[in-house]
Amino acid sequence: MMAFETNKLAWITGGGSGIGKALATALADLGWHVIISGRTAPKLQALSDNYPLIDYLTLDVTDKDANIGVFDSILTQWGCPSLVVLNAGAYTPMPADHLDLDLIYKLNSVNYLGVMNGLASVLPAMKAQRKGQILLMSSVAGYRGLPDAAPYGATKAALINFAEALHMPLKKEGVLLRVVNPGFVTTELTAQNDFKMPAQISAEQAAEKIIDGLDNDSFEITFPKRFTYILKLLRCLPYSWYFYLITKLTGK
Numbered sequence: 001m002m003a004f005e006t007n008k009l010a011w012i013t014g015g016g017s018g019i020g021k022a023l024a025t026a027l028a029d030l031g032w033h034v035i036i037s038g039r040t041a042p043k044l045q046a047l048s049d050n051y052p053l054i055d056y057l058t059l060d061v062t063d064k065d066a067n068i069g070v071f072d073s074i075l076t077q078w079g080c081p082s083l084v085v086l087n088a089g090a091y092t093p094m095p096a097d098h099l100d101l102d103l104i105y106k107l108n109s110v111n112y113l114g115v116m117n118g119l120a121s122v123l124p125a126m127k128a129q130r131k132g133q134i135l136l137m138s139s140v141a142g143y144r145g146l147p148d149a150a151p152y153g154a155t156k157a158a159l160i161n162f163a164e165a166l167h168m169p170l171k172k173e174g175v176l177l178r179v180v181n182p183g184f185v186t187t188e189l190t191a192q193n194d195f196k197m198p199a200q201i202s203a204e205q206a207a208e209k210i211i212d213g214l215d216n217d218s219f220e221i222t223f224p225k226r227f228t229y230i231l232k233l234l235r236c237l238p239y240s241w242y243f244y245l246i247t248k249l250t251g252k
């Protein structure tokens with residue numbers, strides 16, 4: 001089923017809720033042993049109690065040393081996962097009339113630097129065994145700047161850019177670095193949106209799409225395509241056209 005060699009051992013950060021939780025349970029249903037991480041132990045514990053194939057290790061991804069500690073613990077107890085999903089993330093909209101520096105720092109430390117911490121802890125072992133797949137959970141919000149999502153979108157754009165830069169060099173070392181760019185998925189994260197989210201899908205549908213995507217070694221897994229391909233088209237437009245259209249579409 002998978003294009004890459006797998007030992008059916010996965011590590012998912014932010015695995016206690018939303019997309020991470022749906023992915024962890026879907027993989028466990030397929031016989032994977034999944035280690036989930038997050039800050040809130042009771043959420044992780046509840047999931048682990050219900051799924052014998054799910055274990056958990058608490059982790060704040062913003063803590064560089066803790067990332068290394070958790071991954072070392074995974075290596076010692078279970079070995080090197082063939083799939084790592086650096087999924088933990090946070091989102092708060094920022095109205096364009098107020099530059100919220102604290103929010104910018106927070107989203108950078110979780111969504112961008114938190115993913116870098118995870119990546120740095122995982123890469124040495126994956127490179128040593130010359131195999132493994134790492135998914136960075138980005139977003140279509142990283143394709144182009146969106147009003148009210150500037151700090152969030154910038155972190156996701158950074159992940160895409162970073163992964164683009166390292167995709168080919170790491171492939172030569174046997175490690176597949178990819179991005180996942182979902183559209184709108186129903187989770188706690190999007191519950192705070194006060195607008196109608198087009199083409200919204202459930203976390204379970206998102207997990208299914210991610211698992212389907214494991215079947216190939218393309219750079220990007222994106223869904224639902226009926227929505228994300230429109231955003232891809234917007235990405236190709238010249239700035240003047242893009243700004244005209246995005247103002248029309250969002251009224252901002």
Ligand SMILES: NC(=O)c1ccc[n+]([C@@H]2O[C@H](COP(=O)([O-])OP(=O)(O)OC[C@H]3O[C@@H](n4cnc5c(N)ncnc54)[C@H](OP(=O)(O)O)[C@@H]3O)[C@@H](O)[C@H]2O)c1
Pocket residue numbers: 013014015016017018019020037038039040041043059060061062087088089090091110114137138139140181182183184185186187188189190
């Ligand atoms: N929902 C969407 O429409 C959508 C679209 C595109 C991309 N995404 C991305 O998908 C990922 C998952 O989001 P979601 O929608 O499933 O939202 P969610 O249910 O809020 O999940 C986010 C997870 O990240 C964990 N987390 C947050 N800060 C953390 C930290 N400092 N250290 C460790 N874990 C942390 C949370 O657990 P704790 O609070 O317990 O730590 C939570 O389990 C995010 O990266 C998000 O940006 C979501």
